[in-house]
Amino acid sequence: MTGTRGADGKLISHGTVVVDTESSLSKRWICISTPPQFSIAEWTLAQDDHSVASRHPSYDPDEDIALVVDETTFIETIPYYTGSTYITPTDASSLLPRFSAVPVSRLKRVGVLRPVPIPTSTILPNRYHRQQYSVSDQKDLIDSIEPGGDPNKPPLLFPQSTDPPRFELLDGHKRVWAAAVVENETITCNVMYGSERRAIREWAYExxxxxxxxxxxxxxxxxxxxxxxxxxxxxxxxxxxxxxxxxxx
Known part of the structure; x- marks a missing residue:
């Protein structure tokens, strides 16, 4: 692999907002993954069984590949995604009606996704979580969260439903609990998308x-x-x- 630097030399990774330097359109794309196991010569396009390298003969066939989704599809299908975790090719095929695979060096970085405010009332504890907290034991944490403010590290959530929105906690139970104690209506969070199995693995490792x-x-x-x-x-x-x-x- 030749690295994951874009056309301007900046890092391209999951959560990066990019534009296509070879397109005349001003369309923005969201990078959801730069799978290290694939070069552009090894990624085959499903529609015609040709590799990305064969479609881009001027690029090094060993170059890294970026999986990107256009901004409209992103808003319609994975609107809370914050880029803190990548979306696997398999999960992308299940989640998205379409996404593209392009050489990384064709892309120019123009932004990056950020954690998003989520209503605390929509956040559910993880089904396997077993810890309990008390105000007396967590006074320092509670005092560190100003009314309307956020903890230093955003919690990690997994969408459970979209209508109405519901999220399962993967990391940050104590932080969400403390935000509720100080009666904050929202908390800034990272949100991952993918399989339920991968989400539970994220929880288990933490x-x-x-x-x-x-x-x-x-x-x-x-x-x-x-x-x-x-x-x-x-x-x-x-x-x-x-x-x-x-x-x-």
Whole structure:
């Protein structure tokens, strides 16, 4: 791979807003992924079975590829996406009616997605979350969030529904709880899109390792009842055998 620098030498990655330097249109695109396993010679266009490299013969065939979605499709299909995580090619095919694959160096960076304000009333705790908080124990955190303000690190959410909007927490339960305590109506968050399986993996990597063993085993047992191959959803060192054996006799 030759790197992920655009036409102006700036980094192109998921969450980058770009324009196509070879197009006469002023259309803006959102980069959702620069999959490292593909060069433009290795990505085949579904509509005609030709590679991206064959469509762009003036580019190095080993160049990185960018998956981009036009701004209109972005607004219509993944409006809360903030670019904090990439969208896999498989997930993009499921989520989006269309997206494009282009050489990275053809693109010029013109902006970047940012975390978005989400109403706290639309945010649901993760189904596997087991921690509880008290005002007395979290006074410093609560005091650090001004009315109408935000915590330093945006929580990470996963959309559960669009009408009405509902989001499941993947990271930042304590921060969302503290924002609710100070009666903030919104909190600035990152939002990822993809499969439910990948979303739960994001949660598990952040939280399973922090739980004491009995709690961790109970959570993994519940996960094993909901998902196959639960061992793929947690860090390698976490033993899932007991939970899996109980869930699948």
């Amino acid at each position: 939280h399973c390792t922090k739980y004491p063993q009995p709690t961790r085993e109970a959570v993994i047992q519940q996960m094993a009842e909901d998902f196959e191959r639960v061992n793929e959803l947690v860090p390698n060192w976490v033993d899932v055998s007991t939970a899996v054996d109980r869930s699948h006799p």
